[in-house]
Amino acid sequence: MKPIRIDDYCFDRIHLWLQYDPFVPEFIEMVIEVFYPANRKANGLVMFNHGFLIGNDLLWYPKKIAGMLLDDNPLFGINPSAYYNYSEAIVEKNWAMAFVSASHAQVDWMPWTDIGGNPRVGQETYAAASYLIRYGLTEFFWLAEAKGHNSKSFDAKLASDAQFMVSNNVIFAGHSVGGAHAQAAACGFDTLQQIGRKQCRPFNPVIYNREFLPAFSRPMADWPEEDRANPVGLFMLSPVDQHVPIFMPGMSEYRAALASRQMPMTMIVGQCDCACLDMSQPPAWSDTPGVESEFSQLTGDGSWVVASQVERGSHCGYLTDKSPLCSVADLPSQCKRCPGVDVYKPMGAETVFTTELLRRFISLYPDGQGFPGSFSDWIQSDCIVWLDKESPDGVVKLVEIEPDSYIDNVPPQNL
Known part of the structure; x- marks a missing residue:
């Protein structure tokens, strides 16, 4: 498609195939949607994982076959950018925001099902973010490689024109199961490889341009470090995880790895949100002492993660x-939570609150840099000071967690 421009921002879509590891014959088709500044000088990227109830339907394969004849693809119809269009939050700091949809959600033979717990989705997200950093806004990545087996086709003008990032800094974000998948992506390449090997899900992705006689990239381990995504933050909205032995290992090992990361991390949950508080395994957050949750796993013995309840x-x-x-x-x-309560609906006050929180979260980062401060700087930042109120924006109210405190955090012990 041709990029769509609205004021100083553009929207584009990239269609690719990914092999998780060059020695594993497992492939995935994916579409990346991108909002990016027209000046192509994005200071960072918000990479968003969409939730589990926005996915493919039972007609996936018939649509796929029809799309081959009509130059269409059912992945284009998922369109997560329509449901999580927080583009207002990225404008002030000149950031970009991207979303990835894949041809499976939980298992390849039931692509319409995604109940969470699959680290492969986090791997796909990390690969998509790194693709945007290395190759930019093009599907013709093999023309943008000056070294390696594709170098004979190198097109310097295309390689330059496709770029839109001035750093490799990425905030990984997500809603519902996407919030849990983002936890894996936020661990970064080395940890994704380490845990992936342990879980029999090796990760050293290769990018392909099509199914038959494709061009392909070098494995990501061969890429320069500056071409791979550098996680600088984690932004979670009602994260939902699942654990089924063998099939769905869940994200607990990734949360354990994140517990020691010195970077801003925030989790928002709803007071009346059964999906993340009751159905998630473990629950995203709990106010009951001693109950294991995603939040408690992220905190470990103390971490940077902050949680609030709307x-x-x-x-x-x-x-x-x-x-x-x-x-x-x-x-x-x-x-069954909050019987008779008028909970927030999409496109309402909670949406506005989320956009403002993300804007303030992005504002933590100097242009082209990660967060430069300590834990104290993070917990005393304008973002957290704003959040730690009964009503941060004057409309949406938060649940009091401790007397006169609306955030939950276990500070690191080695301050």
Whole structure:
């Protein structure tokens, strides 16, 4: 497609194939949607994982076959950027924001099913972010490689024109199962490789341009470090994880790795959100002492992660567009929390709150840099000071966690 420009920002879409490791015959088709500044000098990238109720349907394979004849693809129809369009948050600091959809969600033979717990999705997200950093806004990546087996086709003008990032700094973000998948991506390349080997999910991705007689990239381990995504933050909205032995290992090992990371991390959950507080394994957050949760695993013996709970917050109130599928999670028949309470709906006050929080989160970072401060600088930053109020934006209220405190955090012990 041709890029769409609105004011000083553009939107584009990239269609690729990915092999998780050159020695494993496992491939995935994916589409990356990108909002980026028209001046192509993005100071950083927010890489967003979409939630589990926005995915492929039962007609995936018929649509796939029809798309081959009509130059279309069912992945284009997922369109997560419509449901998580927080582009207002990225403008002030001249950042970009991207979303990735893949041809499977949980298992290849049921691509319409995604109940979370699959580290492969986090691997795909990291690979997509790194692709944008290395190759930019082009599907013709083999023309942008000055070294290696594709160098004979190198097109210096295309390689230059496709670039839109001035750093490799990435905030990994996500909603619902996407929030848990983002936890894996935020660990970075080395940890993804280490845990991937341990879980029999090796990760050294190779990019392909099509299914038959494709051009392909070098494995990511051969890329210069500056061409790979550098995680500088984690932004989670009602993260949902699952654990089924062998099939879905969940993200607990990735959360353990993140517990020692010195970077800003924030988690928002809803007071009336059954999906992340009751159905997630473990729950995203709990106010009951001793209950293991995603938050407690992220804190370990003390970490940078901060959690807050939105009063009347739902599972889908963050969305920037209505989704009949996502709304199922908030139906009274599905969720017994907050009976009779008017919870937040998409495109409402919780959406505005989320956009403002993300804007303030991005504002932590100097142009082209990661967060330069200590834990004290993070916890005393404008972002957290703003969040630690009964009503940060004057509309949405937070649940009090401790007397006069609306954030949960276990500080690192080695301050």
